[in-house]
Amino acid sequence: MRSSSHHPMHSAALRGALWITLIALLATGAALTVQYVQTTRLVEARMRALVDDEATSLVARYQDDGLAGVEAAIERQQQLPRLNEFFYLLAAPDGTPIAGNLLGWPIEVDRAGFHSFTTDVVNTRGLGGRRWVDARAVQLGGGYRLLVGNFADERAALREQWLRGLFWSLLVTGILGLALGWWYSRRGLRFVDDVSDAGQRFLAGNLDERLPVTPRGDEYDRLAQTINLCFAEVERLVGSLRATTDALRATTDALRATTDGMAHDLKTPLTRIRARFELAELSGSEIPAAAIAEARRDLDILLDRIDGALSLARVEATASAAFVSLDLATIVQEAVDLYRPLAEDAGLILTANLAAAPVNGAGSLIAQMAANLLDNAVKFTPVGGSIHIETATTRQGAILTITDSGPGIPPADRALVLDRFHRLDRDTARPGTGIGLSVVSAAARVHGAGLQLLDANPGLRVEILFPAK
Amino acid sequence: MKLLLVEDDAQTADYIRQGLAELGHVADHAANGVEGLTAALTTPYDAIILDRGLPQLDGLAVLGALRAQGNRTPVLLLSALGQLDDRVTGLQAGADDYLTKPFSFRELVARLEAIVRRGGSPEKPGEQLAVGSLSLDRLARTATRGSRRIELLTKEYQLLEYMMRHAGQVVTRTMMMEAIWDYSFNPGTNVIDVHIGRLRAKIDAPGEPAMIRTVRGAGYRIDAV
Numbered sequence: 001m002r003s004s005s006h007h008p009m010h011s012a013a014l015r016g017a018l019w020i021t022l023i024a025l026l027a028t029g030a031a032l033t034v035q036y037v038q039t040t041r042l043v044e045a046r047m048r049a050l051v052d053d054e055a056t057s058l059v060a061r062y063q064d065d066g067l068a069g070v071e072a073a074i075e076r077q078q079q080l081p082r083l084n085e086f087f088y089l090l091a092a093p094d095g096t097p098i099a100g101n102l103l104g105w106p107i108e109v110d111r112a113g114f115h116s117f118t119t120d121v122v123n124t125r126g127l128g129g130r131r132w133v134d135a136r137a138v139q140l141g142g143g144y145r146l147l148v149g150n151f152a153d154e155r156a157a158l159r160e161q162w163l164r165g166l167f168w169s170l171l172v173t174g175i176l177g178l179a180l181g182w183w184y185s186r187r188g189l190r191f192v193d194d195v196s197d198a199g200q201r202f203l204a205g206n207l208d209e210r211l212p213v214t215p216r217g218d219e220y221d222r223l224a225q226t227i228n229l230c231f232a233e234v235e236r237l238v239g240s241l242r243a244t245t246d247a248l249r250a251t252t253d254a255l256r257a258t259t260d261g262m263a264h265d266l267k268t269p270l271t272r273i274r275a276r277f278e279l280a281e282l283s284g285s286e287i288p289a290a291a292i293a294e295a296r297r298d299l300d301i302l303l304d305r306i307d308g309a310l311s312l313a314r315v316e317a318t319a320s321a322a323f324v325s326l327d328l329a330t331i332v333q334e335a336v337d338l339y340r341p342l343a344e345d346a347g348l349i350l351t352a353n354l355a356a357a358p359v360n361g362a363g364s365l366i367a368q369m370a371a372n373l374l375d376n377a378v379k380f381t382p383v384g385g386s387i388h389i390e391t392a393t394t395r396q397g398a399i400l401t402i403t404d405s406g407p408g409i410p411p412a413d414r415a416l417v418l419d420r421f422h423r424l425d426r427d428t429a430r431p432g433t434g435i436g437l438s439v440v441s442a443a444a445r446v447h448g449a450g451l452q453l454l455d456a457n458p459g460l461r462v463e464i465l466f467p468a469k
Numbered sequence: 470m471k472l473l474l475v476e477d478d479a480q481t482a483d484y485i486r487q488g489l490a491e492l493g494h495v496a497d498h499a500a501n502g503v504e505g506l507t508a509a510l511t512t513p514y515d516a517i518i519l520d521r522g523l524p525q526l527d528g529l530a531v532l533g534a535l536r537a538q539g540n541r542t543p544v545l546l547l548s549a550l551g552q553l554d555d556r557v558t559g560l561q562a563g564a565d566d567y568l569t570k571p572f573s574f575r576e577l578v579a580r581l582e583a584i585v586r587r588g589g590s591p592e593k594p595g596e597q598l599a600v601g602s603l604s605l606d607r608l609a610r611t612a613t614r615g616s617r618r619i620e621l622l623t624k625e626y627q628l629l630e631y632m633m634r635h636a637g638q639v640v641t642r643t644m645m646m647e648a649i650w651d652y653s654f655n656p657g658t659n660v661i662d663v664h665i666g667r668l669r670a671k672i673d674a675p676g677e678p679a680m681i682r683t684v685r686g687a688g689y690r691i692d693a694v
Contacts, residue, residue: 337623367651368654
């Protein structure tokens with residue numbers, strides 16, 4: 001579902017871009033037109049004022065000096081080239097030009113007043129041409145008429161400029177609008193695409209899938225955060241469901257392994273007890289006291305093993321719902337108090353560095369964990385060795401570490417010793433059921449804690465990292 | 470001790486009664502909850518051994534009914550389950566102690582004696598606790614034997630106090646483990662023995678008679694000497 005040019009969403013991107021462009025075009029067009037109209041008005045008003053001024057001065061001349069005076073004034077004006085060029089026409093009542101640079105009285109001008117029109121003009125340099133003019137017609141006495149005007153080229157240029165400006169502005173706005181609109185719509189739609197893709201991958205089982213959140217903190221980011229929270233919640237729920245299923249499976253496996261392990265471990269002492277009694281029966285004599293004592297020892301071993309298996313099953317059946325807030329340090333301190341005399345008698349130095357380490361858990365399980373770890377360390381560390389136990393709070397969570405200077409466990413055997421009833425060959429001469437580390441491992445699992453058997457060079461280092469509260 | 474045993478399995482009940490008789494205790498037997506409750510309410514007993522899983526009326530229900538009638542006879546609950554939660558719910562329901570099958574007779578009797586003693590003469594909240602020449606100052610948390618002052622570590626003090634409160638009675642290792650460490654699991658090695666060894670070394674000076682005796686197959690006992 002990666003983005004492609006055929007993606008139907010992209011028509012939405014185009015639509016968005018078109019709308020944005022259209023709005024930009026209308027806005028630009030309207031702005032330019034308003035500006036044009038206003039400028040035109042201003043120019044027109046100024047022009048009329050100039051023309052009126054010139055006409056008024058000529059009429060004043062007429063009143064002072066009559067027609068001849070006007071004629072002379074026009075002649076003179078035409079001789080000098082000026083920046084602001086006027087044109088003039090003094091015409092007889094029949095329309096014959098007397099003075100001025102129009103070739104004839106324009107038919108458009110039929111009465112006194114202001115007129116805009118095009119006409120043939122000869123300018124001061126004698127060049128003729130059709131020009132657009134604004135002119136005022138004045139009725140002088142005796143049917144004589146006077147026309148004073150100005151060329152409206154400026155307005156034509158203005159209009160030309162407006163049209164050109166409009167064209168370019170609209171072109172640039174259109175291109176920019178389309179580009180930006182496309183980009184902007186794409187950003188939104190890319191987000192939608194990203195969400196769909198992430199959702200698809202999430203559904204496909206990639207539960208750690210999350211949407212990127214930019215530092216902009218805009219609506220997209222807020223939406224992304226909300227969606228991420230939903231993803232996280234689903235992941236958490238799926239996780240706990242999975243944990244439950246795993247726990248069920250582990251329990252089933254544990255049961256099977258317990259059955260297998262127990263069968264072997266229980267058969268041996270039972271066989272011995274039975275053999276002793278059978279022997280006594282065959283010989284027809286009373287069972288000797290020594291045989292009874294031996295049988296009882298075997299029975300104690302049996303009970304120990306059953307006890308171990310039950311306690312393991314009990315650990316595995318502990319529900320996290322029963323967890324309470326605890327401090328690892330307090331629990332470990334109790335275990336250290338229990339084992340310190342034993343360690344000292346065994347010629348070991350037991351040191352503890354117990355910093356507050358809050359966890360959620362079952363106190364009796366954690367106590368059992370600590371006791372079993374200390375028991376193992378005391379059992380396997382040779383005289384003169386040392387044991388160090390530590391609790392601390394790290395960024396990852398509470399941690400319990402125990403290090404001894406014993407023989408350690410070869411890396412290849414580390415997984416084995418966590419199995420129930422497994423005892424390394426070298427340890428079979430020592431007392432014990434081999435259940436200690438499996439109880440620790442099961443208790444760690446129940447707490448969602450990570451258990452690591454490491455090399456202390458020399459010795460064993462056990463690290464248990466409880467999840468952060 | 471005159472005891473009532475409420476246990477549905479006839480063979481187990483027989484063994485328990487025989488074992489108790491060997492150790493000098495008489496026990497009446499009730500085979501189900503209703504019978505057990507009737508017997509408990511009509512006859513005075515020193516203690517009741519109550520199995521948790523009973524037909525008709527289970528152990529916890531019998532216990533509840535008994536306590537509801539105002540009967541304070543000490544009750545020891547027996548359980549085949551042995552889960553921590555069972556222990557807690559059992560004690561909350563009003564049991565005085567809790568024991569998981571299988572158990573040794575000595576463990577059973579030690580626990581029975583402990584709860585009978587407790588039920589008969591309630592704990593005196595006095596500051597002084599004395600056994601023979603050994604006395605315990607509960608405020609200063611120190612011990613004195615004769616005129617000799619004995620410094621004790623916290624756990625040693627707690628152990629000694631527990632044993633002195635049960636002076637003349639057998640205290641088993643699991644009882645101590647439960648009372649001092651609140652551990653209801655078996656930590657494997659007999660760590661308690663080492664603690665008792667230390668305690669002995671402290672309270673018995675050279676030449677003084679030993680106060681703490683080892684009871685084979687059961688535990689320890691402190692006696693006035």
